[in-house]
Amino acid sequence: MGLGALVIADLVLAFSRASASTLYVASYGGTVSTLSLSGNALVSKSVNTHCGSASNHAPTWLKLDKTNKVLYCLGEDRLINSFKTSVDGALSFIDQKATIKGPVSSIFFNDNVAIALAHYDGSSISTWSKSPSGTIAPIQNITFTPATSGLNPDRQAAPHEHEAILDPISHFLLFPDLGADLVRVFSFNLSTSLLSAHDPLKAALGSSLRHAVFWSPETPYTQGIPLFFFLIAELSNAITSYSVTYPKSGGLAFTEVQKVTTFGGKPVPSTAAAAGIVVSPDNKFILNSNRMDYSFITASPDPTNSTEIASNSIAVWKPNAIGILEFPNAIGILEFVQLALAGGTGPRYFSFNAAGDIVSVGLQLSENVAIIKRDVKTGKLGDIVANLAGGGAITNVIWDQ
Template sequence: MRLSQFSLGGFVTSTLATNLYVSSYAGNITSVQLSQLPNGAYSLNPVSVNDGSVPSPSWLTKDEYNDVVYCVDEGFGVPNSSIASYKTSKSGELTLIDRHLTIAGAVSTVVYNSGKGIAAAHYGNISGGSAVTSYTINANGTLNPIQAFPFTLAQPGPNPDRQEAPHPHEAILDPTDSYIAVPDLGADLVRIFKIDPKTSLLTAVTPIPVPAGSGPRHGTFLKAACGNTYFFLISELANTIASYNVTYSDSGLSFQQLFISGTYGNQSTPVGAAAAEAILSPDHKFLLTSSRNASLFQIKNFDPKNSTLIPSDTLQVWAIDDATGKLDFKQLSPAGGAFPRQFSVNKNGTLAAVGLQNDGRVVVVSRDVKTGLYGDFVASLDVPGQITSIIWDE
């Protein structure tokens, strides 16, 4: 495991440290610490590794209501996947609390109902496993399974290689904590579930159709300062980013499209590109996205002893018009390597941590909060296996 320190001067003692957690298909959850030195330089170092309890970790969620991290695995090559909970610590070490077998293909979770429930999206395949599941959260971080919603397709979608079955890809909580939205890449739907605040039970309501063959992947809601609610959706197969105005009714949600663009903004979408992540900046002024399988940049090697340039896929920055929900493309920036499947931003918005799936590398890149633009890479760390997610614990 190679660690990197980006120094602006001589070595000095670290004064600040933040914990992050990294999941990878190697079967590990790696705890790392990002330390800032008095001279402003950063150092990223491994703290501990939890291996074996979750065979193929695909997604991490930090529960903001307690000091618990939830992890799901996809269950490659076995009939079931699993969901596990871990107690966090100031040192960054994780302690297993609970683990349940569940439907195969789990790829995302979201905590809902003021911390009383957690829902999971299961990608699945033609043999089954396409589903949404839900669990109640106990005070000690243990879970109780409560529901499962399996899905099927009558026939493959326009892209039969990728749309041979429903593929729920992410579970997303709306700003009112009343609904969960689940983009389904295989069915070209955003599935909607209403939350019962008394029981945490979910009720499937009318889903939102999206363009055939677009393959919706991830998304995020925004309660705008003007009072409107927007939903931003990134679609993997069409490589598009779209914004919608969200309307609430007794029967569910409705979406009205406001904007759509290729994920590369003012540039043509490269052949083979695969749109990945879409998140809000902490100040809600910018939408931040990533795309894989198109290395448009050649960047300096993170190993100072190696002069070979690294091919890098991309991150994108979009400014949000609060009044209209439309997006303005601001930046195409290097992600730090290949396949930025998922990334996250610290609470004050000054740093983004990016997991490079195919490079087995985590990088931390600076952000200008005012402009929203990415700056320099400030730290990196090699982590065994294909990285699937990285989250902050602040």
Template sequence: MAATAVSATNLFVADYSGNITTLNLSEQNGSYTLEKTHENDGCAPNPSWLTIDAGRGLLYCMNEGLAENSNGSLASFIISTDGSLKTVQNTTTPSGPVSGIIYGEPAGQRGIALAHYGGSAVSTWKLENNGSFTENEEFFYYLDQPGPVADRQDAPHEHEAITDPTGQYILVPDLGADVVRVFSWEQESLALKTLESLKAAAGSGPRHAAFYTPSGLPGSTTYFYLVAELASTVTSYAVTYLPDNKGLSFKELSSQPTTGPYTLHRTNAPAEIHISPDNRFVVISNRNDSSFSLPQSNGTIIESDSLSTFALSPDSGELTFHQLWAAGGSFPRHFSISATGNLVAVGLQNDQSVVVLERDVVSGLIGEPVGRVNVGGNVTAVVWDQERALGGLGD
């Protein structure tokens, strides 16, 4: 008899217990198995974010350093074919790094920009192809007075670093200062140049963001979606590229709750946002909304926060509410969508677990869990190692 084909891929998970965990997700005849295969504590004590350099087989991890008066750190790893990690370097950074993005010329000098929530800073590091790196720049920010939400806006809190679709600009939402900082960068030195920021609504608390180009071509019609953690909103902007690399101009189109038309009984704190691989939908994770009650196999009921899906309009950039669905548990701080779009891996911070949900690539609707694993610490990030997928886990 012919052997049944088995497809598999790895995921990497960061959690506050100090580990990066490798998960293997395999599929056979429509049945999935999700299991832990490796652990690495080379980003301890508080891994907060993972960035993969797929073309070079490297993974970068940010350690937030949550202890009082603690610095953070940046660590790099070589990804082995079996999903295990080999440490290359671990270096101290300003406190509180919670996000990182690789920028620069693909075949030339490249760097990684870090957003430091606790340190009120942006730092950049020059990268070598072997995974080693050196510090390049540090920018620290201050507030003259606390923002409208004083307990969360006592200082600038840089929460994410992303690049625009052309790769010309780095954008950093600042939850404490209610702005999105914008930088250009110099090709040889990778030095950042501060440009005019996007000012968000006072007290809104910008957290994460995503760009959308309907044509898929960098530099064409572009839209920007900003998730505000404190206001629980997603705001849509039309983006114009200024001449001579002088920055970006933003025209606000609309703003709406990240949970769409649903009225919540608890304060929602939206977290992550991603555009689907087919460029048709945007997905946002919602924490603390407790929108769903999920029956368990042992007869108990657990509360679940949610994932919301909005349809994207290629003509206007407007968002149309599409679905509110159970995230699988408590506090979906981070999630990522597989390259084929048919699976969503959700990092449930308070449940200390990862759940993988099926997703219909035609309708864009998220469905039932196909796997769940407890990792032993509050989950902060989960990413797919798509470059090493064995068979792809496609549709």
């Protein structure tokens, strides 16, 4: 069932907004849906089925070019697609290209003229040129060999690139590799967008790296300010922080600063599998999602079902931004703030609205989208203010604001 048939749950708190907010939601059910959150109403405006079919395990990732109003959608069945967005929510097809199997993440780079993809199943990365109109053309494919695989035979028999990340000064692309326990680092040619490899970040074997974020106590970042890289690992359920510098010899240099569990010191369930990590819009907090931990119980996302369901969790952290001169070794240390409910099971991806006062959570296993209220001062998550059920296995949810 597509998100056009989603059931809208009652809002559990008074929740008002002056204007509508648009969200795009991808689902393994084969749909990309446009949702509108306005005042006390969460409405499905449009459903598109052209990114990939449910039988081929797609779609998986969305990336919005706000300048050109183009939405890029990856399908795990070897596809990259582009769509023109519209005020009424409809997505108009622009272009589709076949690519290496298993694309699961993308990032724009080189002044927004190119897009890089991380391919989990394909043990590869690929790059593509993108025009203002949304057309796509291939630039480069790089495939990694199983010789660099990690320790876990079930999940690390081959390299598995899990995310594409751009550094704060837009000089380097980084790709956490779940199979090889490496973060691969590449620079790129400004004229051709071709990639050149640099020394990777080597994590502890068996970590299974998934996602990461850069953070600095000042934003926008300029070189010379302390810079940190928070790296989340799925199998070890850990966040490792590194201080980052830009050596004159090229590449990036990483120095480990801290390692914490994704549960903030609370016992880590044996079934847990860490997933996403994001920085709040005000740059003061970092959140990570935990899957299969069943830390909470919550109402069913289906308002016709009174049976409560298990909920996985989201952890809230405050990175230390104390002045450099007073406490030089405290910068970048994560302070645990809260373990909060995620609104269901399988929080594969989540994102903030522009104001940072709500978080949208895509829940793959319980097949719902939860909208959670957030206190911007304390960083803490609160109640679920809207819930959408029945959209299939949700893989990605992003805001258009």
